[in-house]
Amino acid sequence: MGMNLLITAAEKEARGPRMESGIRQHAIRGYMDDLTVTTSTHVEARWVLTALDHMATWARMKFKPKKSRSMVIRNGKLTNRFKLHVQEEVIPSIEENPIKCLGRWYDNSLSDRNSIASTEKQMEEWLRRIEKSGLPGKFKAWLYQHGLLPRLMWLLTVYEVPMTCVEGMERKINKYLRKWLGIPPSFTAVGLYIRSGQLQLPLSSVVEEFKVAKCRVVMTYRDSQDEQVRHAGIITRSGRKWAADSSVAQAESMLRLRDVVGAPCTGRQGLGTSQFQQWRKAGKSDRRAMIQEEVRKLEEERRRSRAVELASQGAWTRWDLPERKVTWADLWRLEPFRISFLLRSVYDALPTPTNLHRWGMREDPLCRLCGERGTMAHILSGVKKHSPGRYRWRHDKVLMTLANTLEQERKKKRQTFRKTTSIQL
Incomplete structure (x- = not known):
């Protein structure tokens, strides 16, 4: 309440800056016990600080100028010519003492170039610390x-x-993930993050999460309840290769088109069997979630199209098999070599004769047992024509493992049944 009284008393001393869209912002903005003063000239800033000084002194309050920062811009450059004071103390300039607020650094460069470089170095340091932790790869x-x-x-x-x-x-992160999961460097990044493939890992792509976060920022500004924020014309920049505004507009157009098409029927489904959230009937929060989900679908389609282009590691796109979603609980139970074998078998990265010949480690791609082309499908199911004994041995090994597992489960259930029967008697 006291901060609101200070803001109300001092905001009449100056008008806020005018944005490029023509909307004029507030000169004073408060967040909990922090105040942000933004004016068009340094003279107006002095008037506002004088009013704040008078009201705070009257209320027996004390500012902390040493923890505050001032930034005076003239002709697009910072200047230290004009000093700002509050309660007879000089407010340090941001050029002399950079400040960090909500995880973001503000310095005299007036750009994020230095911060982006430091973010990349910080990410690499985090990856090195995880690598040196000594934990197994799946924990990393x-x-x-x-x-x-x-x-x-x-x-x-x-x-x-x-x-x-x-x-x-993301490319640097992929190198570490491949090493931790025990897969070769040639393993495609599609296999790490795809959500509609034959094998789905519980990992998230940095590029996908970045696109979703930037689209969320665009919708937060655009759908804000504050009119001055909504019409301020804030542009969310993300380089020339991808724009968050155009991605949000594309997602909205696809959702509107889905309302026109309606719910499609698959197989023998009748009319009205499947339902979906309509765009025109959704609220602000629902629309925001729908746009984020649509952005994820567009990114998933991009990964799917990339997988189709791959001749060897994209062969699973032509399989007619049920999908397998690997959870963290599944990874905890699997041994490291089994995780590596699972990934390499789906994406055809095992050391088969064909792959060894492709990698320059073998003169011919032929199978030594039968003389045919030694692909992964041939090794798993095609050798039985020329060496039935070897195929039967492998088949019996699999059946033996299944039989042992079923026998253990049968004994557990039998022991539980005996205990329950004895308690009832």
Whole structure:
């Protein structure tokens, strides 16, 4: 309440700056116990500070100029010619003492170039610390997903980071993820983040999360309840390669088109069997969630199209098999070599004769048992024609493992049934 009285008493001393859209902002903005004063000239700033000084002294309050910062811009450049005072103390300039607010650094450069470079170095330092932790690879991947990624996404959201820098960060992260999961460097990044493939890992892409975060910022400004914020004309910049405004507009057009098309029927579904959230009937929060989901779908389509272009590692796109979604609970139970084998088998990265010949490690791609082309499908199911004994041995090994597992489960259930029967008696 006291901060509101200070703002009300001092805001009449000056008008706020006028934005490019023509909307004039407030000269004083308060957030909890912090005040931000923005004026068109340094003279108006002195008037506002004088009024704040008078009201705070009358209310027996005390400002902390040493923890505050001033920034005077003249002809597009910072200047220290004009000093600002409050309660007979000089407010330090941002050129002399940079300040960090809500995770973002403000300095005399008036740009985010230095902050972006420091963010990249900080990300690399985080990755090196995870690498040196001594934990198994799957635990390192978990630290990336739930520790590094949320911290990195906040920095990428508050700074104006171009898409090329974000893609470079993801490439560095992919190198560590491949190493932690035990897959070769040639393993495609599609297999790490795809959500509609035959094998789906619980990992999130930095590029996808960056696009969703920037689109969320665009919608936050555009749909704000404050009219001055809504019409301020704030532009969310993300480089020349990708624009958040155009992505939001594309998602909205696709959602409006979906309202016109309606709910499609699949197979023998009748009319009205499947329903979906309509754009014209959705509220602000629902629309925001729908646009974010649509942006994720567009990114998933881009990964899917990239997988179709891959001749060897994209062969799973032609399989007619059920999808498998690997959760963190599944990863905890699997051994590191099994995780590596699972990924390499789906994306055809195992050391088969064909791959060894492709990698220059073998003279011919033929199978040594039968003389045919040694592809992964041939090794798994095609050798039985020429060596039935070997195929039967492998088949029996699989059946033996299944039989042992079923026998253990049967004994557990039998013991539980005996205990329950004895208690009832």
